[in-house]
Amino acid sequence: MASSINQNAYSSALPNFRNLGILLRILLVVNLAAIAAAIMESKGPNDFWPRLLDVSVVVQPLLMLSVLALVLLNDLLKHLPYYLGAVAVLVLELVLATLLYVYGRPLLPVEGTWLERYWLLTFLVTLMLLLYFDLRGRALSPAISEARLQALQARIRPHFLFNSINAVLSLIRQDPKRAEGALEDMADLFRVVMADNRELTLLVREVALCREYLGLEQLRLGERLRVEWHVDKMPGDARIPPLVLQPLLENAVYHGIEPRTEPGVISINIYLAREQVHAVLRNPYEREGNHHAGNKMALANIRERLQLHFDAEASLTTKVSDGAYQVHITMPYVKDRQ
């Protein structure tokens, strides 16, 4: 089965016919089809309304009957496998159309129609609706957004990995204790990077990770890297998407500190204001150095993950001012697992 190969694969299902939104969509689509049919039939602009009336006389009773039947049979249909359910809906519609033709015709002022025509039109419109609901289900499926989240997982720059390994290697002979500490930090960092990062994490944890990361960078950059933390007023229990801050610090080091000969300061300011968590990161920035695609990708990645988790409630803005580059993230203050 497909589902055993890829656990994120979307499995088709009939829509919930008791959902008002679904019913409204059915009414809308069928009526649009009726209007289209009336346009096709009419011989001139003045002929349209009489034609629509003719079509409606047949379509509306069938539509009402169908909706009623689907609402009643919803639970039954739900238990069928998708393809059987879809076939059942098609058969149901054909049966309803036949019943209407046989019993309704004497009561309704329609002349000269044939049963096969009812069948074909009913079949086509029903099939169209089924396909539409299937596509819509796929587009909205949480599996899809989860897959997107997974694909969006932050990645550490290989540049950082190999340089850090090199720095640790240099410590092994001279300062084995520090080498041990550095390897432990690296292990922590990679544990988080490689973890399944679809759930929110605690802000304190992300900050601890950032400290470990900056410790590793300090190892190789030494005096050139200075870090200022302003996190006394940070709401540590806030839940945030994992790896939202660390990649930004990686950018700050790569674009702000490494290209400089003089020491530079990275400042991290996290605080709570009006039930919103604010994180402001600043690093030195020289306009001369062209801005790289890598930076934009990391920003786009974080922006998209913020949006997937918090929708419009979160934002990420950047600005360049007097030799500094600043990223400002705003997130809702979420305390518990949602």
Next chain:
Amino acid sequence: MTGSGERPLRIVIVDDEAPARSRMRDLLADCAACLPLTIEGEVDSGRAVLALLAARAADVVLLDIRMPEMDGIEVAQHLQKLDNPPAVVFTTAYDAYAIRAFEVHAVDYLLKPIRAGRLREALSRVRSAARPGPEVLRELQPKPRAFLSAQERGKIHLIPVGEILYLKAELKYVTVRDARREFLVDESLTRLEHEYAERFVRVHRNCLVARHAIRGFERAAGDSGEGNWLVVVNGCDEKIPVSRRQQHIVREFGKDR
């Protein structure tokens, strides 16, 4: 291997990160057992290695690529101006573009973390290996250089490109003028025009002027018969004639302001 009677290989380490230099020292110590070598120096920037090599000679420079101010590939280009340029072995942790270029041009490089065996191999063939020429080095780094270099009495003088006012072609050389003085560099004006298309504008067949240094234009007093506009350059008294063919830049300059 070359003859065993040969003097030890003189090596200079260039890396902006202290741990990387110390690791390289350890590795060289390991290599010393089977390959006679001495460490002539250990510096943290391209500027420092150029200064060091003005004072003493070296056979090999182990050169990190990603460094502030001036990257390793640019340093290698300036090193070539020395009377006895040393061989260069590039070191890098990760640089997808450069590595591909090295492979293409068979330039020797070491990937960090470096293995002692790999380092020994690179060092033992350094004396016989062909050196990459200036064209190859330019291809390794498509970014414009941050400095031009002039050789003066065995020393390499670095001129920051941002400080150059104009470049003038004279016979074999190009004269580089900054706010203080002039230098002669061994370059071609056409190539420089290409490399710094955004920074310099050609005002004359033999002259490129830095856009930021143009204060304005004025009419030439006497009619020399060639052009009738002169470029007034910030920070120097000399005025440079604009050739007839380049008259359009006078109008364009006005528009940019």
